[in-house]
Every structure is written in C-alpha cells, then in structure tokens.
Amino acid sequence: MTVRQLKEQLELTVLVEQNIDKEITGCYIGDLLSWVMSRVQTGNVWLTVMGNVNAIAVAALSDAACIILTDSAVLDEDAKEKAQEQGVTVFSSNANSYQVAVQLSRLLSE
Amino acid sequence: MSFLPLHFTVSGYDFTCAGEASSKVKNKLKQLGYDSEAIRRAAIAMYEGEINMVIHGGGGEIFVEVYPDHIDIKMADKGPGIENIEQAMQEGYSTAPANVRALGFGAGMGLPNIKKYTDSLRIESEIGKGTTIYMTVQVNHS
Secondary structure, three states, X not given: OEHHHHHHHOOOEEEEOOOOOOXXXXXXXXXXXXXXXXXXXXXXXXXXXXXXXXXXXXXXXXXXXXXXXXXXXXXXXXXHHHHHXXXXXXXXXXXXXXXXXXXXXXXXHO | OOOEEEEEEEEOOOOOOOOHHHHHXXXXXXXXOOOXXXXXXXXXXXXXXXXXXXXXXXXXXXXXXXXXXXXXXEEEEOOOOOOXXXXXXXXXXXXXXXXXXXXXXXXOOHXXXXXXXXXXXXXXXXXXXXXXXXXXXXXXXX
C-alpha cells in the first residue's frame, strides 16, 4: 500500500503532500523523537502529536513514509515549510493514535 | 585519502537549524548512490550528534569523510564535556533541561542511538573543554 492509497482510504486532512507514492511497510507510534529514531523503520507511517520542525527532520532522516498528526495536533508553520522542503507528507486526523493505528492495521492486512 | 570531505558548522541553541547538516550529507550520499540503509544509519547518528551539540555543546564543527566502503563522521564541540561517558551511554540517562524535553528530545537516547546506528563509536571528552565523537558507518555493497 502506498501513501496515496492511505490518503484515499482513511479520513485524513492533508497538511503537506510530497512523494506520496512511497510504499508503506508498517506503523510506529511515539512522541519522543530519539525514541522514534531508534525504532521507526523505513517506510513506516509515523503517528505522533509532535508537529515541530524537529519531527519533520526525524521523519526525513529516518525515511518514514509519512507523518499522521493524531488528536488534531497542530503542525507549526515553520515545520510545514520544512516538510515541503524535505519532501515529507504530513496528514492530520481527529482520531487518536490508537484509533488510526487500528484502521491502518486493517488496511495493511487486507 | 578522503574520497569526499565535507565540513559543517552547527550553531548552538538553535533547534530549527539542527538537522541541516545531516540532511545535506544524506542528499549527497543519495546522489553518490550509496546503500539506502547505510545512508539512513549515518543520517540518524549524525542528527543525534547535531542535537547533542545544540543542547549541550553550544554548537560545534562536523567533519564528514566519505569513502567507497565507509563513512567517517567527526563531531566536535567546545561545550562543558561529559563527566561520566559510561553513564551518558545508558539509555534513559539525560541531563537535558525541561525546554528541550518539551520539544521531544532529552529522553536519554542520543548517544545510545548513535552507538546503535554506527559500526564504531569513540568519544573523547574533557570537562570544561568539550567533546569530540568519532563514528564510522560501514557501507555494504550488494
């Protein structure tokens, strides 16, 4: 499944759309950035409430497929610019991380 | 002899710029056609180093040397130095202030992550003088 298909199948608000043909390999949930960098895998959808520039750097450097800001967490304006620059797709969801992960899990096992 | 030397200056206390050097190195390695997992490991290790420099080191200098089979990264700061390196290497041990933790850092994972993602890591630190870390990432050719 690609990020494009994810966007079509989940109720997500698009905040930044870049490179959406990336293949999704799984999902990681976390807000402590070093913790995430230690464990997120290439192609993971990253669910977090961290919408700052550092989160964008983490997603870009660790080759995450995209970020979903859960619980409607806000993407900072400078983070939005950085995401565009670095080619990171960022979505927002009203649902919490657990709810999004359950939906994602269903889609990935189809 | 170095295949490709790169040099960066990291400014202290500026979190918005941290990651720029790592991102440039990542792009350069991509252009050179390096293995994507090696690139990812080098980029993450270097970013953790940059964050450490911003949090603790008051900025510093990064020297990267790219060879066909490995990447050497040297990161040097003139910060307060690390009192107990063994303790600093433990996951969860952190001396980062609260404002840094609010940004999602300071979980005591920086140096452990660098160790995890590199093939060799050496830390030289002197109290009151600064810290220099030397790391190497091996590149597998498939």
